[in-house]
Amino acid sequence: MxxxxxxxxxxxxxxxxxxxxxxxxxxxxxIGQKKFSNSRxxxxxxxxxxxxxxxxxxxxxxxxxxxxxxxxxAVPQLIIVALANRQIGPTKLRQMLAEKFEREVLSDLQYRxxxxxxxxxxxxxxxxxxxxxxxILSFATIASASSQGGVNPADLADKIGVALYTTAxxxxxxxPLTILGAWVQVRISKLTDSVQEHLSEFLAxxxxxxxx
Numbered sequence: 001m002x003x004x005x006x007x008x009x010x011x012x013x014x015x016x017x018x019x020x021x022x023x024x025x026x027x028x029x030x031i032g033q034k035k036f037s038n039s040r041x042x043x044x045x046x047x048x049x050x051x052x053x054x055x056x057x058x059x060x061x062x063x064x065x066x067x068x069x070x071x072x073x074a075v076p077q078l079i080i081v082a083l084a085n086r087q088i089g090p091t092k093l094r095q096m097l098a099e100k101f102e103r104e105v106l107s108d109l110q111y112r113x114x115x116x117x118x119x120x121x122x123x124x125x126x127x128x129x130x131x132x133x134x135x136i137l138s139f140a141t142i143a144s145a146s147s148q149g150g151v152n153p154a155d156l157a158d159k160i161g162v163a164l165y166t167t168a169x170x171x172x173x174x175x176p177l178t179i180l181g182a183w184v185q186v187r188i189s190k191l192t193d194s195v196q197e198h199l200s201e202f203l204a205x206x207x208x209x210x211x212x
Contacts, residue, residue, distance in 0.1 A: 005133055013123055016122055023115045023116050027109060031191050035074065036073065049079065049205070052064065053205050062079075062083045064076075065077065075198045078195070082206065083206075094203060113181065113188065120177045123171075123173035125170070128170070130169075134162035138160050
C-alpha cells in the first residue's frame with residue numbers, strides 16, 4: 001500500500017496544482033471583466049453618466065450602463081442598482097451598494113482565491129507525507145536486507161529519493177503559487193479600490209442631481 005501511496009502523492013500534487021492554476025486564470029479573467037481597462041475609459045464613462053444626471057435623465061444613465069461594453073463591469077451594474085433605489089438616500093444607498101458588491105463580486109473572487117491558498121498549504125503537506133512514506137520504505141529496505149546479508153545501495157537510494165523528491169516538488173509548487181496568490185490578491189484589492197472611488201464620484205453626482 002505504501003508503494004501505491006507513493007505514486008498517488010505525485011498524482012494528488014499534480015491535480016492540486018492544475019486546479020490552483022485554473023482558479024488563478026479564472027480570477028484574472030473575472031477581475032479583468034469587472035474593472036475598466038484603464039482610467040481614461042472609466043473617466044469617459046463617468047463623464048457620460050454625469051451628463052445624464054445633470055439633465056436628470058436617470059433612465060438614459062441606466063440604459064448606458066446596460067449597453068454591451070458595460071454589461072460585465074462592476075461599476076455600471078452597481079450604478080443601475082443605485083438609480084433604481086435613488087430615493088432611499090445617499091447613506092443607505094452607499095451601504096446597499098457596498099453589500100451588493102461584497103456579496104455578488106468580492107465573495108466569488110475571494111472564494112476562488114481561497115483555493116489557491118489551500119493548495120499552497122496542501123502541497124508541502126503532501127510532500128511531507130511523501131517524505132514519511134519514503135523513509136518508512138527506506139527503513140523497511142534496510143530491515144529486509146539485514147536478514148539477507150546486506151543492503152543494496154540502489155534500492156535504498158531509490159526509497160530515499162522518494163522522500164526527497166516529494167518534499168522538493170511540494171515546495172516547488174507552493175512557492176510560485178504563493179507569489180501568484182499574492183499578485184491576484186493585489187489585483188482584487190485594486191479592483192475594490194477603483195470601484196469604491198468610481199462609486200463615490202457617481203454618488204456625489206447623483207446626490208447633486210437629486211437636490212436640483
